[in-house]
Amino acid sequence: MSARLVVRHRTGYRYPQGALVSFDEVRLTPPTTAEQTVFSTRVEVTPTPWSFQYVDYWGTHVTAFELHERHEQLVVTATSSLDVHRPPRTGQGLTWDALAAASVGSEPCEYLAVTDRVAPPPDLAARVADLRRTASSPAALVDAVVGLVHDEVRYETGSTHVASSAADAWAARAGVCQDLTHLTIGALRSVGVPTRYVSGYVLPDPEAPLGEPVPGESHAWVEWWDGTWLGIDVTNLVVPGDLHVEVAHGRDYADVPPLTGVFTGAPASDMFVEVTVTRTA
Amino acid sequence: MFAPDASVRPGYAALGRRVQQIGPEDLHVRAESLSRSYVDQGVTFDLGGVERPFPLDLVPRLIEPDVWAPVERGVAQRVRALEAFLDAVYGEGRLFRDGVMPRHVVLSSPHFHRVVHGLEPVGGVRVHVAGIDLVRDNAGTFRVLEDNVRVPSGVSYVMTNRRAMATALPEVFADHRIRPVARYPRQLLAALRATAPAGVADPTVVVLTPGVYNSAYFEHALLARLMGVELVEGRDLVCRGGRVLMRTTNGLEPVHVIYRRVDDEFLDPVHFRADSLLGVAGIVNAMRVGNVTVANALGNGVADDKLVYTYVPDLIRYYLAEDPVLPNVDTWRMEEPAHREEVLDRLDELVLKPVDGSGGKGIVIGPRASRAELDELRAKVLADPRGWIAQPVVQLSTHPTFIDGALRPRHVDLRPFAVNDGREVWVLPGGLTRVALPEGELIVNSSQGGGSKDTWVLSRSALPGATARLVQEPPTGRLDLRQMEQQQQQSGGAPYGDVVGGAPC
Numbered sequence: 043m044s045a046r047l048v049v050r051h052r053t054g055y056r057y058p059q060g061a062l063v064s065f066d067e068v069r070l071t072p073p074t075t076a077e078q079t080v081f082s083t084r085v086e087v088t089p090t091p092w093s094f095q096y097v098d099y100w101g102t103h104v105t106a107f108e109l110h111e112r113h114e115q116l117v118v119t120a121t122s123s124l125d126v127h128r129p130p131r132t133g134q135g136l137t138w139d140a141l142a143a144a145s146v147g148s149e150p151c152e153y154l155a156v157t158d159r160v161a162p163p164p165d166l167a168a169r170v171a172d173l174r175r176t177a178s179s180p181a182a183l184v185d186a187v188v189g190l191v192h193d194e195v196r197y198e199t200g201s202t203h204v205a206s207s208a209a210d211a212w213a214a215r216a217g218v219c220q221d222l223t224h225l226t227i228g229a230l231r232s233v234g235v236p237t238r239y240v241s242g243y244v245l246p247d248p249e250a251p252l253g254e255p256v257p258g259e260s261h262a263w264v265e266w267w268d269g270t271w272l273g274i275d276v277t278n279l280v281v282p283g284d285l286h287v288e289v290a291h292g293r294d295y296a297d298v299p300p301l302t303g304v305f306t307g308a309p310a311s312d313m314f315v316e317v318t319v320t321r322t323a
Numbered sequence: 324m325f326a327p328d329a330s331v332r333p334g335y336a337a338l339g340r341r342v343q344q345i346g347p348e349d350l351h352v353r354a355e356s357l358s359r360s361y362v363d364q365g366v367t368f369d370l371g372g373v374e375r376p377f378p379l380d381l382v383p384r385l386i387e388p389d390v391w392a393p394v395e396r397g398v399a400q401r402v403r404a405l406e407a408f409l410d411a412v413y414g415e416g417r418l419f420r421d422g423v424m425p426r427h428v429v430l431s432s433p434h435f436h437r438v439v440h441g442l443e444p445v446g447g448v449r450v451h452v453a454g455i456d457l458v459r460d461n462a463g464t465f466r467v468l469e470d471n472v473r474v475p476s477g478v479s480y481v482m483t484n485r486r487a488m489a490t491a492l493p494e495v496f497a498d499h500r501i502r503p504v505a506r507y508p509r510q511l512l513a514a515l516r517a518t519a520p521a522g523v524a525d526p527t528v529v530v531l532t533p534g535v536y537n538s539a540y541f542e543h544a545l546l547a548r549l550m551g552v553e554l555v556e557g558r559d560l561v562c563r564g565g566r567v568l569m570r571t572t573n574g575l576e577p578v579h580v581i582y583r584r585v586d587d588e589f590l591d592p593v594h595f596r597a598d599s600l601l602g603v604a605g606i607v608n609a610m611r612v613g614n615v616t617v618a619n620a621l622g623n624g625v626a627d628d629k630l631v632y633t634y635v636p637d638l639i640r641y642y643l644a645e646d647p648v649l650p651n652v653d654t655w656r657m658e659e660p661a662h663r664e665e666v667l668d669r670l671d672e673l674v675l676k677p678v679d680g681s682g683g684k685g686i687v688i689g690p691r692a693s694r695a696e697l698d699e700l701r702a703k704v705l706a707d708p709r710g711w712i713a714q715p716v717v718q719l720s721t722h723p724t725f726i727d728g729a730l731r732p733r734h735v736d737l738r739p740f741a742v743n744d745g746r747e748v749w750v751l752p753g754g755l756t757r758v759a760l761p762e763g764e765l766i767v768n769s770s771q772g773g774g775s776k777d778t779w780v781l782s783r784s785a786l787p788g789a790t791a792r793l794v795q796e797p798p799t800g801r802l803d804l805r806q807m808e809q810q811q812q813q814s815g816g817a818p819y820g821d822v823v824g825g826a827p828c
Contacts, residue, residue, distance in 0.1 A: 065593045092564040099437035151427045
């Protein structure tokens with residue numbers, strides 16, 4: 043079982059009064075991993091900028107560019123085609139003691155910091171601490187926390203914005219995949235489970251006909267450490283599979299933004315995003 | 324200046340005699356004129372929004388060659404170890420696998436900037452300039468108080484103090500052979516040019532300042548002038564196609580090396596604070612492409628972290644296979660439960676420092692803190708153990724200082740400066756001796772109202788090493804040095820707190 047997908051991600055800014063100079067970075071290039079093979083990937087920018095590519099600290103492919111001419115819009119189009127074969131991973135079933143030992147001084151300890159972006163508000167933290175007391179293993183706790191976040195927080199487009207924190211979404215009991223992911227990350231880290239943020243895409247409709255572009259969105263899910271990274275898509279309550287495309291991972295959204303930058307000019311700007319995912323095989 | 328038996332230390336005999344000859348009135352006049360000339364030259368610092376002359380004490384600090392030699396060796400050694408450490412942190416990171424330091428110490432440091440991970444600096448130099456703060460304990464041992472490898476400041480005062488003293492006390496100068504400090508700007512410029520991007524035959528160097536409102540602006544301007552390079556602000560520079568260019572009357576011209584006095588967080592709005600107007604958008608990626616050298620490198624703050632400080636002796640052994648020449652001050656790590664327990668029991672006896680502080684900010688001196696302050700401190704430490712270290716109250720050296728027409732003992736520290744050009748670490752002979760002016764005050768920073776002394780590293784003993792006994796002087800119009808000794812002994816019995824180091828920037 044595998045899937046062949048084409049992802050087209052068009053994003054950018056409109057500057058009604060024009061921008062004079064822009065410096066931006068995009069993270070829209072899926073890497074080839076054990077579970078996904080990328081055949082082709084390209085990032086196009088209009089107007090044509092000076093640009094170069096590098097791989098950042100997290101292993102993400104970055105395209106950085108500069109524009110030094112007046113522009114009223116900036117359009118980035120990233121197109122990737124890839125095969126995905128993502129069977130469920132098997133963790134080591136670590137005990138609490140083994141997890142604590144493994145989290146010290148090794149790679150996962152980077153994913154334990156409870157930052158402002160992901161910190162659970164006190165009432166959520168208390169409920170997670172209660173769950174921790176009764177959870178026989180980290181895996182059992184993760185299931186309980188994911189269930190709690192998914193049940194309590196309504197998925198609602200537009201209820202939050204890109205800079206919202208987990209606490210904001212919890213207060214509204216509403217958010218998008220980014221918020222559900224941040225909430226889960228902060229909750230699990232608060233009881234010592236290393237958890238990271240994964241950004242990418244998902245084909246929203248598993249029954250979508252072949253060759254038919256389906257409107258999609260940037261997506262996010264979590265991975266937690268059980269001797270290996272195990273993924274959970276909190277929004278859809280599934281383990282990421284063949285219809286999930288991974289682009290980047292980091293501590294939270296701020297490590298993996300699809301498009302980020304600064305510009306000079308009149309302060310007005312608005313950002314647009316259009317994603318389509320097409321299954322071709 | 325005085326030995327424990329109240330005799331004048333040999334090196335100071337000539338100085339003691341001269342000071343007596345000059346007499347208090349004349350000294351006072353000279354001190355006034357010195358202060359005026361500092362105002363005229365603009366050697367000032369900003370204290371609470373008021374520009375004041377940087378207080379320079381008339382009594383210089385003398386350092387004998389045999390006392391200076393280990394300081395010079397120890398400072399250079401420390402810089403070499405910190406360079407190797409930073410290279411590991413922003414590269415392979417083998418020291419974690421080898422168990423020298425737990426990985427989380429670095430990963431949890433707010434100054435570990437992942438954005439510069441993997442950038443390889445020219446010549447392997449990230450610490451072009453270091454200021455290593457030292458204190459001398461009551462056994463006469465110099466110990467390292469903290470490392471400053473981000474944007475260390477204060478070297479301009481070393482140079483201006485020397486010129487001012489030559490004017491104020493020419494007869495004292497004539498008695499001693501003092502190693503000069505004027506070479507510093509040449510040495511710095513050579514290091515900056517040596518670490519220019521590959522293939523640039525005649526690199527353009529600039530000094531980048533946050534601007535005239537920065538408390539160290541005088542220093543930025545002085546260094547640019549003495550190196551003969553442009554002093555620029557962020558708005559004078561622009562990135563184009565991964566290169567940094569400078570606006571000039573002839574249009575845009577390339578810049579290859581930027582000696583920056585702007586903190587990391589303000590340097591590039593693309594990667595750090597987007598609201599900063601002090602930096603240059605795109606400069607990090609210009610570094611990444613290899614078109615510009617930024618000195619000191621970004622991300623060095625991880626080496627200044629006071630939790631990392633506790634590991635520096637281990638780093639010296641690990642990287643250099645040498646024993647540390649200059650010991651640390653004994654330090655407890657609050658993140659280690661056993662240490663924390665011990666310290667929380669003895670908060671009223673110890674000095675607690677935030678790992679991230681500089682300029683003496685946030686430090687709590689246990690013996691001087693109220694019950695309420697200690698309770699607040701306890702809560703802070705428990706809430707964020709990674710954020711604190713503790714040190715014993717150091718019995719700190721004092722030095723005679725000219726206060727209100729008389730000599731009084733005051734606490735001092737020493738900040739030697741080192742310059743690394745990639746081939747050798749050169750240590751400026753001398754450095755900034757900072758002095759806490761209020762009686763008993765333990766904080767020497769200019770930001771806390773501290774002053775300074777000229778620091779004379781002697782090239783050879785000015786006088787034969789006989790101990791000079793003081794001549795008994797009638798107490799009329801003469802400085803009574805013995806009275807001073809008594810005061811020093813009286814205050815010497817009390818435990819002195821830590822002099823608090825930290826860049827005034």
